[in-house]
Amino acid sequence: MELNTKFMIETFFDALAGIPVTLKLTLITLLVSAPIAFFMALGKIEKRKIAGKLISGYVSFIRGTPVVLQILFLYSLLPTLLNYLVKDVLGLSFNVFQLDTILYAYIVFVLNTTAVLSEVFRSALLTVGHGQMETALTIGMTKRQAYIRIIIPQAVVSALPNICNATIGLLKSTSLAFMMSVQDVTAIAKVKAAYGYNYIEAYLDICFVYIVLCSAIQLVFKLIERYACAYKKSSRTKGGALYARNKEYI
């Protein structure tokens, strides 16, 4: 077997053209999901009964189904449903099937990422510990002030590694957008490959693209983490308490 290097180089540059779409899918999804997920996490922690149950149900459902299945479901269900809503219920003459399919991609990824991030935020908020909230209350701060000034700044820092994880997971799963004929990195490469059956070359290309993208994200998060952890200056925090403990006792 021989690799078609000429095709490979060509396709590599073609696939690069898909990067904006891939990044757009990732970024916009994150920006929409994060605030929703945050309030869901808060709702669960503050023990709002009905809301808490609904959120738990939602998270279990999303986590319990493969992304591919969610895409298949939504992509076949949503357009028809929307069409029915627009035409029959609202009586508008708008053609739903003309909508950019990237919209459905956003919906699927937002649904998914919100569920993932709500758990990330919940665990992060819990790491701060109730004691600091109590202190804030005893010195006369309101719950809201305590969250904004004390709890959230710390929670964000401890959530960073998991947010990084979720972002990378999201970026990789945007490759499934090709199923909804969104022209992202994967879709472009697949189309090119299908033309002359040069699948291996195309896959190697996008493999490289994804590795670079994901590495870049990790780097960005590392920088943010270094900046945000300024208050954990002691030697103890390098690698966490566990690290220090092991060093002491082993």
Added chain:
Amino acid sequence: MLEIKNIYKAFGNNEVLKGVSLKVEKGDVVVILGPSGSGKTTLLRSIDFLEKADAGEIIFDDIHAEFARISKKTISQIRKKTAFVFQNYNLFHNKTALQNVTEGLIIARKLPKEKAIEIGKRALDKVGLSERYDYYPSQLSGGQQQRVGIARAIAVNPDIILFDEPTSALDPELIGEVLGVMKELAKEGTTMIVVTHEMHFAQDVANRVVFMDGGRVVEEGTPDEMFSRPKEERTRQFLRRILPDFDYVI
């Protein structure tokens, strides 16, 4: 100044406070003793509404309220008159020592920043931390952290300071520095309620000792009465166990 009447509190089926009453006059240093599980901490936390007591009354100067039907406004009024020092310090980890002290002044009491910093520095000087204004909690020893906790409490100029086992989480070597600060405060006439196992502190500093067991006040009196002539068998038992060399006169 502060009076608690017949306070009740249950966690589920577990009755922790079964009708405790407590009266504190201005300048009093009241030490609450008792075995673990006797309700000392819960009593203290209920006074600052960190636990919601089921029944009972609280009278604080001209405020008169029932625990079961207390309004948010009354809670915040009483919290403004009190300060709480926690067993595990509960400093804000994302704030420096000075910021820990000034946070409540600036955010909750709306003091101008310069004024708050002035008060904060004075409070930290008083507990012997004038060299540590800009240290984060992770850079301070346990004893230093607890002294910041005390500085935070005195900075708000409260009518009464509640200490919940302030030295229990400390190394024996560091206990002295914290007790020293507390002694100093007592000398200046600060009103305090202290839950502690430090018998010497109780003997030397308290002007009233309350012994609790099983959610009730078993006995109370001056340190002299309590340590040398306890009336109740349960008190004697407890003191014998906690002070092996304890020798009382009948």
